[in-house]
Amino acid sequence: MTPRSKPRIEFVALLAACALFLSTIEYLIPKPLPFMRLGLANLPLIIALGLLSWKEYLLLALLKVLGQALISGTIFSYIFLFSLAGTTASILIMLLLYNVLKKRVSLIGISIAGAMASNIAQLLLSRYLLFGEAAKLVAPPFLIVGLVTSIILGVFAQQFIAKSRWYKGVQ
Amino acid sequence: MSIANVRLLAGLLALPSILFQRNFLAVIIQCLYVIVVAVSYSRRFKLLPNLILLFSVSLAHLLQPNGLLLFSIGKFPITLGALTLGAHKAFTLISLLYLSHYMVTARPKFPGLLGQLISLQFYFFEQIREVWQSIKVKRPLIGAIDEMLLKISLESAKVAEHSSPRASPKELLFNAFHVVALWTLFFLGYYSILPILN
Numbered sequence: 001m002t003p004r005s006k007p008r009i010e011f012v013a014l015l016a017a018c019a020l021f022l023s024t025i026e027y028l029i030p031k032p033l034p035f036m037r038l039g040l041a042n043l044p045l046i047i048a049l050g051l052l053s054w055k056e057y058l059l060l061a062l063l064k065v066l067g068q069a070l071i072s073g074t075i076f077s078y079i080f081l082f083s084l085a086g087t088t089a090s091i092l093i094m095l096l097l098y099n100v101l102k103k104r105v106s107l108i109g110i111s112i113a114g115a116m117a118s119n120i121a122q123l124l125l126s127r128y129l130l131f132g133e134a135a136k137l138v139a140p141p142f143l144i145v146g147l148v149t150s151i152i153l154g155v156f157a158q159q160f161i162a163k164s165r166w167y168k169g170v171q
Numbered sequence: 172m173s174i175a176n177v178r179l180l181a182g183l184l185a186l187p188s189i190l191f192q193r194n195f196l197a198v199i200i201q202c203l204y205v206i207v208v209a210v211s212y213s214r215r216f217k218l219l220p221n222l223i224l225l226f227s228v229s230l231a232h233l234l235q236p237n238g239l240l241l242f243s244i245g246k247f248p249i250t251l252g253a254l255t256l257g258a259h260k261a262f263t264l265i266s267l268l269y270l271s272h273y274m275v276t277a278r279p280k281f282p283g284l285l286g287q288l289i290s291l292q293f294y295f296f297e298q299i300r301e302v303w304q305s306i307k308v309k310r311p312l313i314g315a316i317d318e319m320l321l322k323i324s325l326e327s328a329k330v331a332e333h334s335s336p337r338a339s340p341k342e343l344l345f346n347a348f349h350v351v352a353l354w355t356l357f358f359l360g361y362y363s364i365l366p367i368l369n
Contacts, residue, residue, distance in 0.1 A: 009284070013288055017291075021296060059288065063288055076182060076271035134234045137231070164316075
């Protein structure tokens with residue numbers, strides 16, 4: 001992450017728009033539970049780790065959550081809380097891992113850690129808001145789906161960074 | 172006041188009437204009312220996700236037996252209290268979801284840097300949709316995404332200002348009616364004028 005005093009708002013907005021585009025694709029895929037997500041919209045967050053300052057990164061995460069909530073109309077509902085909790089936990093872990101263990105952990109590892117942090121935060125929230133003690137019953141499938149999709153996203157992000165001309169241009 | 176802000180305000184005013192509802196029948200009626208309002212403002216209603224939420228939350232609450240024993244499946248007790256508690260929670264969540272849908276139907280605009288960023292985000296979102304549709308060969312996927320990002324990055328961002336029209340007296344009246352209706356249901360439940368089902 002490079003330190004910058006002023007956020008590049010157009011660039012952040014472009015990445016946030018990509019997250020929104022991916023979340024609309026994900027919206028078309030049926031889910032067994034309303035807050036259960038594949039996490040496609042996290043792809044720009046993984047790719048942006050090497051492109052944005054931490055301030056810009058936090059703005060991107062906020063825009064991702066707000067944009068998704070506005071487009072799906074869930075901004076004043078419990079789904080927004082799940083999204084906010086998941087994204088916050090995920091970006092904090094990913095930022096920490098990327099900055100502390102930069103060379104020793106791949107984007108796949110960072111993606112898995114982010115997904116697990118997000119899923120655990122959402123499970124804790126569902127324990128209080130939805131399911132009570134029974135939240136532990138939904139935990140295994142929820143975490144397994146998170147693990148599988150985060151590996152796929154991590155591999156995709158790594159491939160994209162290696163091959164993309166756009167990424168090389170903006171780096 | 173703009174239509175967007177009127178709906179946002181009406182939703183915020185009606186929110187506590189759903190959140191603090193204690194009567195099971197009243198929360199069901201509030202839920203149906205909010206769904207009808209959201210659908211009347213062109214929001215889509217999908218039955219299946221709501222049914223899944225209703226059943227999954229109700230089932231989760233059955234794990235903590237509460238109240239009258241209805242019947243047992245093996246050693247697993249099905250209790251009325253647990254069922255209604257779970258269903259009540261699910262109906263509240265569904266109501267809040269559709270209230271939220273209604274509140275953002277006219278795309279409220281947020282002030283300051285965040286508002287500017289959200290406008291830019293939606294501008295780029297439209298660009299992405301257009302450019303993505305124009306790309307004929309989408310395999311390999313990484314190449315197609317790369318082409319799309321390069322095309323969009325070349326264009327300068329011209330944010331189309333979105334302004335919501337002013338609310339007419341009729342619009343104000345309709346939205347006020349929704350708030351009054353939801354609070355009336357709250358008080359009908361609060362004073363047990365509506366029958367208590369649980």
